[in-house]
Amino acid sequence: MEIQHNYPLQPLQTFGLKVMARSFASFDSPESLQALLQTIPATDEKMILGGGSNLLFTKDYNGWILHNKVPGIKKIREDDDDVYVEAGAGENWHELVQYCIQQGWAGLENLSLIPGCVGASPMQNIGAYGVELKDIFHSLEAYHIASGKLDHFDAAACRFGYRESIFKQELKGQYVICRVTFRLRKNPVFHISYGAIQEELEKMGVTTLSIAAISDAVIRIRRSKLPDPREIGNAGSFFKNPEIETSQFEDLKSLYSQLPGYVTIAGKTKVPAGWLIEQCGWKGYRKKDAGVHAKQALVLVNYGEATGKEIFNLSTEIMESVQEKFGIGLEREVNIV
Numbered sequence: 001m002e003i004q005h006n007y008p009l010q011p012l013q014t015f016g017l018k019v020m021a022r023s024f025a026s027f028d029s030p031e032s033l034q035a036l037l038q039t040i041p042a043t044d045e046k047m048i049l050g051g052g053s054n055l056l057f058t059k060d061y062n063g064w065i066l067h068n069k070v071p072g073i074k075k076i077r078e079d080d081d082d083v084y085v086e087a088g089a090g091e092n093w094h095e096l097v098q099y100c101i102q103q104g105w106a107g108l109e110n111l112s113l114i115p116g117c118v119g120a121s122p123m124q125n126i127g128a129y130g131v132e133l134k135d136i137f138h139s140l141e142a143y144h145i146a147s148g149k150l151d152h153f154d155a156a157a158c159r160f161g162y163r164e165s166i167f168k169q170e171l172k173g174q175y176v177i178c179r180v181t182f183r184l185r186k187n188p189v190f191h192i193s194y195g196a197i198q199e200e201l202e203k204m205g206v207t208t209l210s211i212a213a214i215s216d217a218v219i220r221i222r223r224s225k226l227p228d229p230r231e232i233g234n235a236g237s238f239f240k241n242p243e244i245e246t247s248q249f250e251d252l253k254s255l256y257s258q259l260p261g262y263v264t265i266a267g268k269t270k271v272p273a274g275w276l277i278e279q280c281g282w283k284g285y286r287k288k289d290a291g292v293h294a295k296q297a298l299v300l301v302n303y304g305e306a307t308g309k310e311i312f313n314l315s316t317e318i319m320e321s322v323q324e325k326f327g328i329g330l331e332r333e334v335n336i337v
Contacts, residue, residue, distance in 0.1 A: 002026075003039075009065065013052030014115055016233035017308050020060045026067035028090065030143045030150055030178050033066070037145065040064055047337070048176050050089065053116035054124060054235055057337045058308040068119050070178050073099055078186075084138055086181045089119025093126075101211050106188030107136035109215040110197075113222045115229060115236060119177040123167045124333075125160045129218055130194030134160040138183040142167075142175040150178070163240055163333055190214060196221055225296045233302030234293065238315060239273040239330045252326060273322075273330055274298035280321040290314050312336060 007024035010016055023044075027033040040046065045063030049055075070088035073096060077084045083105045087096050093116050097108040110131035120126070122140055125133045139154050159166040167175060190209050192198045200217040201209075227234050249261050249269040256279070261269040277283065277297040284294040289306035292314070293299040300311055319330045 007065065009049075009052075009057065009061070012049060012065075012067065013055050013057065014229035014233065014235055015052075015056060015302050015308070015311070016229070016304075017057050017302065017306070019057040019308065021065040022060075022062050023064045024067070025064070026069050028069045028071060030070075030141075030176075033143055033176060033178075034148055036066065037148075048119075050119045051092070051116035053229070054120060054334055055337060056235065056308050056311060056334050058312050059337075061337065066176075068117065068176065068178075070119070072179075075103075076181065081186055083184045083186060084181055085184055086179055087118045088179055089117060089177050091118045093118055093121060097215065100182075100184060101215055104211075105184035105186070106211045107131075107182065107184040109188075109211040110191050110194075110218055112215040112218045118180050122158055122160075122180055123165055123177060124163050125158075125165050127163070129197055129221075130191045132160070134158075136182050136184060138181040140177055140181065141179040142177045144175055146174065151175070162243070192217075226299060227293055227295075227301060232293075233304075233306070234299050235334045237273075237298045238300045238332060238334050239277070239298060239318075240333045241270050241273045242276075242328050242330060243268045243270050244328060245269075248327070271328065272298075276322045276326055276328060276330070277318055280318070280325055282318055282321070285314075287314065292318070308337075 003023060003025045005023050007021045009019050009021055025036055027036050047065055048068055049065050050068050069090035071090055072088040073091060074086055075083055076086050085100060094113050096118055097112050100108050110129040111126060114126055114128060121133050122137060134155060137155050139152055141150055141152055144151050188211050197217050200221055201213060204217060206213045226236060243264055246267050246269045253259050260275055261271050264270050274297045282292045283297040285292045289303040290310040291301050291303060293301050300315060302311060315332060322328055322330050
């Protein structure tokens with residue numbers, strides 16, 4: 001294993017922030033992770049890094065960054081209806097989606113072009129365009145740091161919620177996800193009612209639905225709204241869409257007739273955070289090199305030289321203004337370090 005010190009993290013996180021790690025090493029298996037952990041003092045601070053697509057570093061990291069590079073994509077079994085596909089946590093998420101589409105395995109197409117690696121997908125129950133990770137999740141294998149054992153989690157054990165899992169709550173920092181198994185369909189069930197997918201398919205001239213066409217539509221929509229991290233530093237959606245009491249939504253709707261909302265469970269309505277932020281005048285805002293994207297108010301960006309602290313402070317100002325105008329508390333989706 002190669003251990004490096006004073007390691008630049010700018011290429012390893014999509015915000016592109018100029019931050020350093022005191023120590024850095026990578027691993028490509030549970031065994032190499034175990035060997036690595038045995039060399040690190042137990043009292044040293046440690047963090048697992050995947051694709052760096054959901055992180056905001058507000059300062060240099062005074063500890064160990066352990067880069068998860070567990071590889072591999074393989075079909076492990078199938079039955080009449082489903083195919084079970086295992087992927088290493090270090091695999092690029094979008095490349096996994098495209099590989100499965102090429103094989104004709106359905107279920108991931110609505111999740112095209114989400115940045116990051118496979119290991120983060122169950123941790124935050126990624127979702128887009130009417131589909132969440134939990135809908136196609138089967139199980140995962142995770143390394144328990146304290147015991148050195150590999151434990152298996154099914155969907156129930158992961159306790160998935162909206163952009164949540166047990167790995168962000170009770171078990172935060174206790175496990176390292178190494179491999180994830182997905183249950184994909186041989187006969188696709190198309191999800192095109194959410195967002196602008198149907199409209200985009202019509203623009204594309206698609207008359208016969210396919211998982212490839214849906215993926216292409218999602219990619220086109222995302223590219224039209226979201227900045228490419230290779231060009232403008234960002235972590236995608238910075239805030240979660242808040243769920244509020246339906247009675248509160250109805251009161252707000254009487255004041256703001258254009259307020260969109262989606263009923264989730266009885267008594268709860270989800271409101272788009274981007275709409276709330278835009279109504280507070282933040283869309284396109286820029287202070288130095290920290291800003292709010294001009295096409296999507298849900299995305300905070302680094303135009304080049306912003307610090308993580310500047311972006312964090314901007315997010316705080318946005319949260320305070322939404323609370324003041326609408327009485328709705330926003331929650332950051334991005335992990336703050």
